[in-house]
Amino acid sequence: MGALQTTVLCLILLQKLSISASKEEEWKSATATYSKETEGSIITEGACGYGDLHKVYYGKYSAGLSTILFNRGSICGACYEIRCVDHILWCLQGSPSVVLTATDFCPPNYGLSADYGGWCNFPKEHFEMSEAAFSEIAKRKADIVPVQYRRVKCERSGGLRLTLSGSSHFYQVLISNVGLDGEVVAVKVKGSKTGWIPMARxxxxxxxxxxxxxxQPLSFEVTVSSGRTLTSYNAVPAKWQFGQTFEGKQFKN
Known part of the structure; x- marks a missing residue:
């Protein structure tokens, strides 16, 4: 009887884990368009602060998100898998998918209908992609296509990147190339003459x-949306200058 109860309990736990996993990977409905830009990128400057997307290795696999998805910029750096669905004329056969990084805000246009031109109007869920990435899931002739999307883990090459800017009493750092969740929710910095200092977005x-x-040589503590924290000790040497980029550790899946 004890062995039977153990088996039944294991089956229940496995079922719960399966349900939980399916919820995490559930596809949601949205729409997508594309923006024509040079070199295949959607932007070179945007609401996430990344600057030239090729220099931060996001390039053509970047997207501007509508208001409800952008969440005031906290979603910057997160990764989404997107596929074109339910449109036999515009979607590519087999509904191939691409993985994009949230890099910009797609502003609403309340002077236009949400069905024609006002695609990023609240509460629409919409992705503005680069032309190159869009062409991997749909035909370029399409103005707008129905898509499904889901959050996925970010696969990054190398460590997370720390780009320094500001002035002597107003220190700034841009965090990019973040793996795992991709979405940074808290940052602390520590100099050789200071304790850990919380930074504000x-x-x-x-x-x-x-x-x-x-x-001062600088260490960084970076926390992502899942709650995991990564500490890069002395990632920035003492003779750093504003405008330089340094590499820290990387989150592992």
Whole structure:
């Protein structure tokens, strides 16, 4: 009887885990369009602060998100798998998917209908893709296509990147190339002469603090949306300068 109860309990737990996993990977409905830009990128400057998307290795696999998805910029860096569905004329055969990084905000246009031109109007869920990425799931002739999307883990090459800017008493760092969740929710910095200093979100994935850190080697503690925290000790050497980019550790799946 004890063995039977154990077996039944294991089956129940496996069923619950299966249900939980299916919820995490559930596809949701949205729409997608594309923006024509040089070199296949959707933007070179955007609401996440990444700047040239090729330099931060997001390139053509980038997307601007509508208001409800963008969530005031906290979603910057997150990864989405997207596929075109339910349109026999525009969707590519087999509904292939692409994985995109949230890099920009697609602003609403309330002067246009949500069905024609106002695709990013609240509460529409919409992705504005690069032309190159869009062509991997749908035909370029389409103005707008129905898609399904889901959050996925970000696969990144190398460590997370720390780009420094600001001034002596207004220190900023752009966090990019973040693996796992991709979505940074908290950052702390530590100099050789300071303790851990919490940083505030300035905008997108640019974080700041009002502390003079010049001349100190810097360590960073980065927390992503799942709650996991990664610490990169002395990732930035003492002779750093504003405008430079350094590499920290990387989250592992």
């Amino acid at each position: 300035n905008w997108g994935q640019i974080w700041h603090c009002n502390v003079n850190l010049i001349g």
